[in-house]
Amino acid sequence: MSHKKLLHIDSSARLEGSESRQLSQQFVQQWIDAHSDYQVIERDIASKPLPHLDQTMLATMMSPAEQHSPEMTVVADRIALLVEEFLAADVIVLGVPMYNLGIPSTLKAYIDHIVMAGKTFAYTDKGAVGLVKDKPVYIITARGGIHAGAASDQQAPYLKTLFNFVGIDNVNFIHSEGLNMGDEMRSKGLQNAQQAIERFVA
Ligand SMILES: Cc1cc2nc3c(=O)[nH]c(=O)nc-3n(C[C@H](O)[C@H](O)[C@H](O)COP(=O)(O)O)c2cc1C
Numbered sequence: 001m002s003h004k005k006l007l008h009i010d011s012s013a014r015l016e017g018s019e020s021r022q023l024s025q026q027f028v029q030q031w032i033d034a035h036s037d038y039q040v041i042e043r044d045i046a047s048k049p050l051p052h053l054d055q056t057m058l059a060t061m062m063s064p065a066e067q068h069s070p071e072m073t074v075v076a077d078r079i080a081l082l083v084e085e086f087l088a089a090d091v092i093v094l095g096v097p098m099y100n101l102g103i104p105s106t107l108k109a110y111i112d113h114i115v116m117a118g119k120t121f122a123y124t125d126k127g128a129v130g131l132v133k134d135k136p137v138y139i140i141t142a143r144g145g146i147h148a149g150a151a152s153d154q155q156a157p158y159l160k161t162l163f164n165f166v167g168i169d170n171v172n173f174i175h176s177e178g179l180n181m182g183d184e185m186r187s188k189g190l191q192n193a194q195q196a197i198e199r200f201v202a
Pocket residue numbers: 012013014017018019020021096097098099100101102142143144145146147179180
């Protein structure tokens with residue numbers, strides 16, 4: 001029995017009452033109901049945050065394994081595990097709240113682990129090229145206000161460009177917006193997102 005892998009990443013700091021968690025969970029549930037050959041890998045980067053990029057991590061990324069101190073080996077193993085998991089996924093589903101117009105810093109810390117020269121992208125004489133095989137990425141955002149398509153959306157354009165950078169073109173967004181704009185806007189925002197989930201899974 002060979003299983004395909006769905007990597008499910010959540011990043012809301014709200015472990016309860018989070019809309020992006022609720023919606024990404026709905027997506028994953030509907031996906032596995034429709035595709036029984038999928039195994040789900042859960043990575044919660046808010047409840048188990050990754051360290052920020054620091055001096056040790058940079059030094060680890062820029063030196064060969066033979067030169068690693070025991071501390072650097074721990075860092076290298078952590079990076080390798082996350083990169084392998086990212087590369088092995090057939091589908092990636094992300095739940096992403098908007099914080100201060102952008103992505104949660106926990107997600108940035110994750111990105112700083114998986115964007116690795118030689119693993120997910122390479123420098124060439126024509127510039128950087130992505131090394132990740134194309135695969136569907138579904139990004140479910142939750143926003144208090146309305147931003148899609150506006151300059152205030154520093155989340156979707158960044159994530160799209162970032163995934164493109166590592167070689168993934170199949171990037172899809174499901175926005176739930178207006179969640180802090182009163183009951184009516186909120187239910188409309190959630191309903192739009194739920195309908196989009198159904199369309200993507202179908
Ligand atoms: C620290 C913080 C910053 C936020 N910044 C924004 C923002 O810049 N724009 C916006 O529309 N909503 C903002 N919100 C509202 C959240 O995006 C909204 O509550 C969303 O539902 C959070 O996702 P979650 O429900 O998955 O936790 C912010 C919320 C918090 C807690």
